[in-house]
Amino acid sequence: xxxxxxxxxxxxxxxxxxxxxxxxxxxxxxxxxxxxxxxxxxxxxxxxxxxxxxxxxxxxxxxxxxxxxxxxxxxxxxxxxxxxxxxxxxxxxxxxxxxxxxxxxxxxxxxxxxxxxxxxxxxxxxxxxxxxxxxxxxxxxxxxxxxxxxxxxxxxxxxxxxxxxxxxxxxxxxxxxxxxxxxxxxxxxxxxxxxxxxxxxxxxxxxxxxxxxxxxxxxxxxxxxxxxxxxxxxxxxxxxxxxxxxxxxxxxxxxxxxxxxxxxxxxxxxxxxxxxxxxxxxxxxxxxxxxxxxxxxxxxxxxxxxxxxxxxxxxxxxxxxxxxxxxxxxxxxxxxxxxxxxxxxxxxxxxxxxxxxxxxxxxxxxxxxxxxxxxxxxxxxxxxxxxxxxxxxxxxxxxxxxxxxxx
Numbered sequence: 001x002x003x004x005x006x007x008x009x010x011x012x013x014x015x016x017x018x019x020x021x022x023x024x025x026x027x028x029x030x031x032x033x034x035x036x037x038x039x040x041x042x043x044x045x046x047x048x049x050x051x052x053x054x055x056x057x058x059x060x061x062x063x064x065x066x067x068x069x070x071x072x073x074x075x076x077x078x079x080x081x082x083x084x085x086x087x088x089x090x091x092x093x094x095x096x097x098x099x100x101x102x103x104x105x106x107x108x109x110x111x112x113x114x115x116x117x118x119x120x121x122x123x124x125x126x127x128x129x130x131x132x133x134x135x136x137x138x139x140x141x142x143x144x145x146x147x148x149x150x151x152x153x154x155x156x157x158x159x160x161x162x163x164x165x166x167x168x169x170x171x172x173x174x175x176x177x178x179x180x181x182x183x184x185x186x187x188x189x190x191x192x193x194x195x196x197x198x199x200x201x202x203x204x205x206x207x208x209x210x211x212x213x214x215x216x217x218x219x220x221x222x223x224x225x226x227x228x229x230x231x232x233x234x235x236x237x238x239x240x241x242x243x244x245x246x247x248x249x250x251x252x253x254x255x256x257x258x259x260x261x262x263x264x265x266x267x268x269x270x271x272x273x274x275x276x277x278x279x280x281x282x283x284x285x286x287x288x289x290x291x292x293x294x295x296x297x298x299x300x301x302x303x304x305x306x307x308x309x310x311x312x313x314x315x316x317x318x319x320x321x322x323x324x325x326x327x328x329x330x331x332x333x334x335x336x337x338x339x340x341x342x343x344x345x346x347x348x349x350x351x352x353x354x355x356x357x358x359x360x361x362x363x364x365x366x367x368x369x370x371x372x373x374x375x376x377x378x379x380x381x382x383x384x385x386x387x388x389x390x391x392x393x394x395x396x397x398x399x400x401x402x403x404x405x406x407x
Contacts, residue, residue, distance in 0.1 A: 032137030034406035038092050039135045041399045043108060046094040047084070048392060056082060056098070062129045064114050066374040072114075073099055081113040108133045116374065119343040122334065123374040126344050129367065136362035139293045139355045140286065148255045151232070151245045154181075154188050172401035176201050176394075187233070187244040194239040205394035213239045220264040224257040260284040272309050273328065279303025284351075291358075297351035299340045307332060338371040 051057040055071045058064065059082040064072070072080040086096035086108040094108070109132040114125040153159045160181070164170050173179060178193040194213065199206040213236055223231035230253050233244035246253075262282040268275045284297040307329050342348040346369055353366045 030137075030406050033142065034137075034403060036135050036137035037399065037403055037406065039088060041396070041403065042088075042092045043086070043094055043133075043135075044399075045396065046086070046096050050096045050098065052098075059112055059114075060084060060110055062112055062127050062368065062370060063372070064125060064127075064374075065376045066123065069114075075113060077115075079113055079115050081111065083112075084108070084110045106132075107135075117344060117371075119371075124338065124343070125372050125374055126346075127368075127370045127372060129369075131366045133364050134361055135364065139357075139362075140295060140353075141288045141293050144254050144257060148253050151188075151249050151253055152251070154190070154245050155248060168401045168404035169398075172398060176397075183247070186247060188247055189245070190243045192241045202394040202397075205391045208391055209394075210239050213241070215268055215270045217267040218264060219266075220262055222260060222262050224254060225259040225261055226257070227252075230254045230257065256288065257286055260286065274306075274308045275332065276304075276306040276308075277302065278305070291356060293353075293355040295351065295353040299348050302336050302340060305332060305336065334373070338373070342371050344371060 047060070048057065051060075053071065055064075055068045059068075059072055059080075064080060069080045072082055075081045083099055083101065084096060085100050085106045086094045087105070088094050088107045096108070110130070112127065112129045114127055117124050117126050153163060164174070164179075170179075173192060175197075177198045178191075178195050180191040180193070182189045182191070194206055194210045198210070216236065218234075218236055220234045221231060222233070227250075229246070229250065231246065235242045235244065260283070262284070264277070264280045264282075266275075266277045266280065280302045281300040282297065283300050284295060287294045337343065338348065340348045349368075349370045351366070351368050353364070355364045356362065
């Protein structure tokens with residue numbers, strides 16, 4: 001699904017959350033959605049198989065460090081960039097080509113440009129990323145229709161047990177990790193715990209995602225600004241992800257949100273330090289018109305940030321390009337400035353997406369803008385166990401289970 005490069009990245013957690021939610025988007029058979037997600041599944045596998053190395057794979061997701069610039073081609077302005085275009089045949093197979101600049105007839109197009117910039121004598125990249133694809137059959141509004149129906153179903157014990165019995169998706173999740181449901185006066189909760197079964201079946205995923213969850217504690221509240229009672233919460237306890245859905249939600253729960261807010265408290269303990277982040281807020285605006293769905297997302301603010309402890313100046317075996325910033329507090333101040341405000345007059349990290357139904361099918365355009373440091377530091381480490389590709393087998397198997405529910 002989403003592949004997250006080895007760096008300290010708060011959007012990692014938001015991405016993980018939406019992976020967990022949207023991957024369960026299969027309450028009914030739906031051939032259109034099956035075709036969309038089949039095309040997406042085959043696309044992800046083709047990208048992985050054609051990428052010559054992890055650097056290309058990461059660059060396509062918008063991640064690069066200065067020591068890897070030479071691995072990318074440069075555009076006419078001399079800036080590092082990566083492009084990927086592709087056509088899909090009738091059997092859903094993709095023919096992908098890297099750096100084919102003149103391609104006009106495509107079903108998939110991606111272009112990522114890393115523009116080196118200076119900010120108070122610090123070296124950063126301004127990252128412009130654009131993806132266009134013609135996968136047909138699924139729009140963001142479909143996710144919210146599913147979320148509405150799923151949360152209503154979770155509040156019906158018998159209906160949810162029937163779903164668990166019939167859903168290949170839930171059967172897969174509960175066969176590779178521990179699943180549990182609880183109820184309080186306020187919340188219906190679903191828990192998914194990475195355990196020894198996960199480790200034996202998907203060791204790379206367990207090592208990477210499990211270790212990150214274990215080092216992290218987060219509490220993220222999500223709500224619709226127009227209807228504040230339309231809310232949910234995601235937390236974790238070690239390797240357990242917990243989804244909190246409201247008890248007795250309204251019938252129109254999240255059916256047509258216009259402005260969704262995410263408010264997160266996150267704590268990371270690693271290498272002898274503790275990073276605490278309070279009230280990091282993200283906003284996602286949605287507009288659902290007759291044939292067009294649009295999304296606009298950006299970070300709004302951070303309430304408080306604390307760094308405590310003493311950094312371990314011991315580089316574990318296998319950490320080759322491990323960057324240790326001289327001043328941790330300053331490093332993370334700069335990180336959040338880039339994330340939220342930006343430094344080049346364009347604002348901080350932002351997302352713009354348009355999913356449009358046309359006479360020919362569907363045209364989907366996703367653009368993002370980020371400012372990132374050219375020298376990277378990761379609280380999760382930079383050894384081989386933290387490569388994003390380690391998650392691939394798990395998500396590929398998960399997608400197959402999801403597709404089984406749709407067809």
